Amino acid sequence: MHRTKVRVAEDALDANETIALANREDFDRASVRVVNLMSAPGAGKTSLLEQALADLDGIRAGVLEGDVQGSVDADRIAALHVPVAQLNTDPGFGGECHLDANMVRSAIPSLPLDDIDLLVIENVGNLVCPAEFRVGEDARVMVASVAEGEDKPLKYPLMFRTCELVLINKVDLLPHLDFDLDRFLYNLDAVNPDVARMELSARTGEGVDQWRSWLAGLPNRVAAAAR
């Protein structure tokens, strides 16, 4: 019975990969670079986006907000006058705990691809399934809040292993936590030793410049890699 379950999961992932490639072709055609932004609930994805998008140095950004229900985050992004589309997994997609390529595909017509250079897809807050589904992105970024504890890379290794950048957020709380940053970095190295990492705080703005530069530089880095 378990074998069948795994087989079904593999078939679903193959189908997802095909649709992710179609998304990628649409993004490439419009010269839009795409970030898949993931984290546990409440790690600070939206706050870090707000901080970065407020001043992106000439890069025109858009956002696709993934949530089970509601549009709390999309409303926050829209207040920055950044084009944003809401994708809810609840009504059409059975309340899924992640975005997949097909859901993102269904949202492409609502995105102004010809008017943006960068699309950030804010995934559903979850450290498990979002890591399993590519959606056509150029880069995967995850946010880990120091309030979550040092053991998270060991407990959710696929998420930490499949991303290109780990944003270690809420470092302003470090004096008030028993969080051991060295231990976290040791655990991160155990699952993904080469991943880029930044320590920052959306609340105080500490380290946000570095994250903003990383985002703004993505289109050039992707273009350089393609040459």
Next chain:
Amino acid sequence: MHRTKVRVAEDALDANETIALANREDFDRASVRVVNLMSAPGAGKTSLLEQALADLDGIRAGVLEGDVQGSVDADRIAALHVPVAQLNTDPGFGGECHLDANMVRSAIPSLPLDDIDLLVIENVGNLVCPAEFRVGEDARVMVASVAEGEDKPLKYPLMFRTCELVLINKVDLLPHLDFDLDRFLYNLDAVNPDVARMELSARTGEGVDQWRSWLAGLPNRVAAAAR
């Protein structure tokens, strides 16, 4: 295609319900009361369990630890000399982001049901899918960390709606956060106005007595309700 997907999900949930009832019968036969403990990653489930189980006032407790991989939390519980079994969703179950009734059923033979009064099932850290799968529990408890923000009841309403108790954890961090507790409680009331809630901190021990009493009193409350 979406309709088929939802239909498949409903069939899976029907099958889950049947197995959950079988689990419940096994627990009832051994007079073991069962708590399904859920939260986002890093909200403090294990720390709150450590605090409560260290001195449970004559109640004999056991723990079933659900994780995608590893046994970090089970090792912490075992150090308290509390019987604990580890259930990993990765090897046999395709890396699922939640426990379901069948997974719990597979772990029952490793649990010393005849020697305990209370079983706490610590679910995989996730605010979406664990809420959809009953596992045979008497009560569902969720932990919400104040570091996660006030909007979580609105973004993950099923989780907040299907539990009997919300543990609002890490209140020692309140002076260092922009978290508005009144706003959180307002949002909680919007999705589950009658749910019990406790404010506490596993780190300082504040409010933990109340949580420990709730756990220790569960067998009597269930017995009283059955009379």
